[in-house]
Amino acid sequence: MAMKSQSNARPHLACELGADYVVAARSDRGAISVSGQELAPGILLPNLTAANLGDFAAVRNAVETAMAGVAERSRDVIAIVPDSAVRVTLLDFDALPEKRQEAESMVRFRLKKSLPFDVEQAAVSYDVRRQNGSVKVVAVVVLRSILEEYESVFLDAGFNPGIVLPSMLSALGCVQADEPTMVIKVDQGATTISIVNGNQLLLMRTLENAPGALVATQLAEDIYPSLVFFEDNYFLQVRNILVSGRAVAEAVGPALEAQTGAKVSDLSPENGTGDVPGALLAGVMGALKS
Numbered sequence: 587m588a589m590k591s592q593s594n595a596r597p598h599l600a601c602e603l604g605a606d607y608v609v610a611a612r613s614d615r616g617a618i619s620v621s622g623q624e625l626a627p628g629i630l631l632p633n634l635t636a637a638n639l640g641d642f643a644a645v646r647n648a649v650e651t652a653m654a655g656v657a658e659r660s661r662d663v664i665a666i667v668p669d670s671a672v673r674v675t676l677l678d679f680d681a682l683p684e685k686r687q688e689a690e691s692m693v694r695f696r697l698k699k700s701l702p703f704d705v706e707q708a709a710v711s712y713d714v715r716r717q718n719g720s721v722k723v724v725a726v727v728v729l730r731s732i733l734e735e736y737e738s739v740f741l742d743a744g745f746n747p748g749i750v751l752p753s754m755l756s757a758l759g760c761v762q763a764d765e766p767t768m769v770i771k772v773d774q775g776a777t778t779i780s781i782v783n784g785n786q787l788l789l790m791r792t793l794e795n796a797p798g799a800l801v802a803t804q805l806a807e808d809i810y811p812s813l814v815f816f817e818d819n820y821f822l823q824v825r826n827i828l829v830s831g832r833a834v835a836e837a838v839g840p841a842l843e844a845q846t847g848a849k850v851s852d853l854s855p856e857n858g859t860g861d862v863p864g865a866l867l868a869g870v871m872g873a874l875k876s
Contacts, residue, residue: 621655759872
């Protein structure tokens with residue numbers, strides 16, 4: 587799902603902006619090349635309602651450097667933005683018009699009361715699934731001013747962000763889930779949780795992290811209410827948990843398995859390339875696979 591798409595041809599480049607890192611990747615006939623740059627604290631501050639780029643020039647320079655390692659002559663890129671900068675909402679409808687403009691009006695109306703900002707000032711993208719007489723919608727909402735910030739960084743660096751994706755939805759491109767599976771992405775300042783079953787997204791939440799280093803027991807306690815909510819409402823049990831971002835299965839697996847009873851593994855099994863840890867590759871890898 588894209589917040590914005592300007593071309594029918596999917597780019598072979600992807601670049602993710604996180605609170606403390608930039609990761610770029612290129613797909614060439616199945617081979618993936620990767621480059622990354624760290625960001626100092628305060629340069630990028632993901633949030634829903636205020637400016638995200640504390641230092642535009644520093645972020646642009648990091649994008650330029652990361653992209654220089656993989657872009658070659660390509661200029662079209664899938665831009666991946668932090669989950670804390672967007673709102674992803676799951677909606678159910680009895681019916682939804684086939685005409686895009688009419689359907690979007692209904693989606694915006696449903697979103698209106700659940701957002702901390704005016705939905706009319708936001709960009710809205712959504713995916714529709716019609717099954718068994720019902721309509722399920724996954725809606726992505728971001729303030730236009732914030733979307734334009736991220737787009738401007740890429741444009742200023744000489745790239746065209748024709749597709750823009752939230753980090754978790756991008757990472758789900760790596761997931762093959764034949765049974766209920768929880769995906770956890772831990773970043774500086776926030777943890778995003780999703781649960782998928784087959785090709786369907788059933789739950790997604792972004793939680794604010796407590797200050798300080800990641801503590802596995804705290805992560806287990808934070809995700810447990812979402813797990814219980816899902817199992818109570820869908821009468822399904824999560825068997826697998828995939829972790830990525832600043833969390834790796836070796837570190838957090840024992841605490842998560844003790845709390846949930848599910849098997850914990852890494853979403854990105856790759857070891858990474860150069861200075862880019864494998865756990866940070868889920869977003870760009872998922873974007874290039876989707």
